[in-house]
Amino acid sequence: MADMSVVLSGIKLENPVIPASGCFGYGAEFKDFYDLNILGSFSFKGTTKEPRFGNPTPRVAECTGGILNSIGLQNPGIEAVINEELPRIAAFFKKPVIANIGGFSVDEFVYCAERLDGVEQVGIIEVNISCPNLHKGGVNFGSDPKAAAEVTAAVRKATGKPIYIKLSPNVTSITEIAKACEDAGADGLSLINTLLGMRIDIKSRKPLLANKMGGLSGRAIFPVALRMVYEVRKAVKIPIIGMGGVASAEDVIEMMMAGASAVQIGAENLRNPFACKEIIEDLPRVMAELGIERLRDIIGVA
Amino acid sequence: MADMSVVLSGIKLENPVIPASGCFGYGAEFKDFYDLNILGSFSFKGTTKEPRFGNPTPRVAECTGGILNSIGLQNPGIEAVINEELPRIAAFFKKPVIANIGGFSVDEFVYCAERLDGVEQVGIIEVNISCPNLHKGGVNFGSDPKAAAEVTAAVRKATGKPIYIKLSPNVTSITEIAKACEDAGADGLSLINTLLGMRIDIKSRKPLLANKMGGLSGRAIFPVALRMVYEVRKAVKIPIIGMGGVASAEDVIEMMMAGASAVQIGAENLRNPFACKEIIEDLPRVMAELGIERLRDIIGVA
């Protein structure tokens, strides 16, 4: 029997496959497609203090091997998530969830973390300091080691739960930021968020996205994500959740060999709602082919 | 008749289509495929002071929608290029070429620029400060505004020819570096070079590239390239040669609408040696469909 289990900050996952934030809602739609308890965990839609509608539409655009999005963190706000979504999740998902939080200020991150601190269902708080669709011209916590450390340290104080800082790939040195987060008390890192990109509608001569720019995700970004996971793994000791373009069991293994302790799958769920299920079912076959007995043995072997 | 001409620093190009450095050698192989005089210009393989073999093989790896390369600037050295390649080029290409130069020190860039200064065939010197396959751990001129400005200023003094600085996308703020180059005397900018990426062979558990990491190019990077051209266009006044994943006449137009005055095509030539020819032939049709009479009118309209 293939042992697919991995451990993130003391939390044992049956397997490393985790749907990524923003591509799985709060799970309700997917629970009609398959039993979500087969998942290692799932990371819910980035949640902010107040409810948000997000950016104007169109806010998705197709690219070769990927998708641009400028959703802008549409979510019902932390109270609704705690009072409505999490109880709903409890009915169909029996494992700890990853609570993804977003924010415009250190205080907002702290507020959300504090509110989630007492929620038993939440296994890990994933702190998204890298949404490319916010902070226009303002501070982007994810592009500056100092700002990243500041958010990390503040959220660290606000909760006893493991905190994973989600990093932006749109930086000169992701290792520098990763180290700053580690030093400021992060339990782990999630990387990568989307690559800032853009498309133009050549008929209307206007950007395809109403918000002009958006974040690129999907298979196209896999090599960039893999490189960053590899680099960061060499630079820090805390575990990494790797993501960016993962679309198959082989990709999961490649990402783990680069240094990921677990793997999130984002955009692929949008093309194929059964992506995570298929990957989990395919993993034992690929492991057998490659002679891997325990998946956690391959973390960072490359 | 569709007017496809564009002007780069006083040099009129019949059309904006330019094969990108490293994907066209010194033209000799392509001249057997079609008459290269249909091209706007071409940018030859990055040339250094001394001959270089480059990095160990394997040094290319396939990705979804793109390719990773870690060639490491294999070239015969500036003297051989001036004495052998350029005379050979003169026999089949009657227009000014773009001379792409690489280097490990400011002095090397200066040396190459000085040697090319007197060569009539050379229309533009493209200064590649962004090769992701060099400078391991050392200075990467393309990731730091000061270093970029230093190279620019030094090369500026070394030649009277227009100099275009080729920028790296692997940075937090490409506009900052673009502005530094403009201030230091650049006549134009070429962007983008490849995105730093990596792949792992899950059978051998080793990176696919002998050099571990390499540069990602091809269709996958188009949205990132387009965004950078758009951003830089708003930040500087000097012309931009846009590139990164361009693979069709529509892509050329999209890149120009984002702000490119001309467009280079790299990896697509490797899949389809007739790519540039087909794009040039297709442009008038697409222009007609979109009601574009003069291609240069669309530069930066988005």
Add this chain to the structure above:
Amino acid sequence: MKKALFKILSNEPIAKDVYKLVLEGDTGGITAPGQFVNIELEGFFLRRPISVCDWDDKGMTLIYKTVGKGTKCLSEKKSGTLDLLTGLGNGFDLSKCGKRPLLVGGGVGTPPLYGLCKRLVERGAASAVVLGFNTADDVFYEEEFRALGVKTLVATVDGSYGIGGLVTDAIKTLPVGFDSYCACGPEPMLRALCDTLKIKGQLSFEERMACGFGVCMGCSCKTKYGSKRICKDGPVLSSNEVIW
């Protein structure tokens, strides 16, 4: 929602740039007219949403216009299979259509009204149908609607076929007395209907979509009763909730 492979039985043009695609496969996911399917096309990252024109338990008919690379690619598939997500969206609510519903379709917004009309007729509702197109070459399915036994008017903007003008002009020629309307077509048409018809309507909208099943928030719109996802809470919205 169901994910299933469908066999292409035929895929032929029925008007200028408009194709009728007949598919065989498991339609168990479809529960209401006005729902849509999301079609996977090799080489394209996102699926392409197309309304179900009609269906039975063996298969379905889709009608689509070639407007870009994806629909062009689809139009070239003459055999083989397609991977579809089916039964997406809410669809039209038959119970809210009343006894004399008016159905209004614009261009390739017409197809879902056919499946709706068929089911309304089965239930004994006396529908009338108004179809609007730009020009004679674009017209399709007029006969198919007539064959259901409903009064069918066609309007063309350039007057080259049927009544000259917009669907709203054609509607003026009909006797009054409709108790509701259902419409699908370009947004300006939907808005014009909403402005001129004082009865309750169900309007089917389009938006750029990524998932098509409600998880990415790509297709959200604001309504009087909060934000809705066109793909999941729509594509059919009720005339009294739409914010124009």
Add this chain to the structure above:
Amino acid sequence: MKKALFKILSNEPIAKDVYKLVLEGDTGGITAPGQFVNIELEGFFLRRPISVCDWDDKGMTLIYKTVGKGTKCLSEKKSGTLDLLTGLGNGFDLSKCGKRPLLVGGGVGTPPLYGLCKRLVERGAASAVVLGFNTADDVFYEEEFRALGVKTLVATVDGSYGIGGLVTDAIKTLPVGFDSYCACGPEPMLRALCDTLKIKGQLSFEERMACGFGVCMGCSCKTKYGSKRICKDGPVLSSNEVIW
């Protein structure tokens, strides 16, 4: 080099994971045995290089092993067309083969030797052929070589067919007196040949390629006479220039 569409006439397995692909089309680009083609496959960024096994003016035969996604995808194409770059690389130099050349193929390195052998036989050279495989299931083209009228030995590493052992073991059983050799197969085999055979050889190499026509420098190797591109200056190198 020519770029052309080829029609798939057949594409069937001839050994374990090994397929024979017969194509019809313009082979005018091919000038020597040992050259290769580069095959475009939808959904893959890079083409796949495969040696020409044999050709005439109407078409060509390729033999390939399914080792990854690209070759797997190729093996599923039973009809339709393929976009090929043909006539890539230098190929074997017939004029350097002498009167009694020895041809040595390992695994899927065997195919280009068939086209070579055929042309050598036409020129009256008395070749002998040694083919090496891992096991009996892998063996192919033994009869085809015999049908050319040349002595053909097969060795399998596990001894399940023909001579047990490596090609070098099989070669020992042949009479001496060859004036050159031509080889294609895994690098350790090429190296062993180079080390044991004291006559001049032409060795065909493999390297990861991007373009396949000499412009990207992806496939460079160092030789005693400077750097060479396997795709353009090779794939065939002469035994006396190779640096192991």
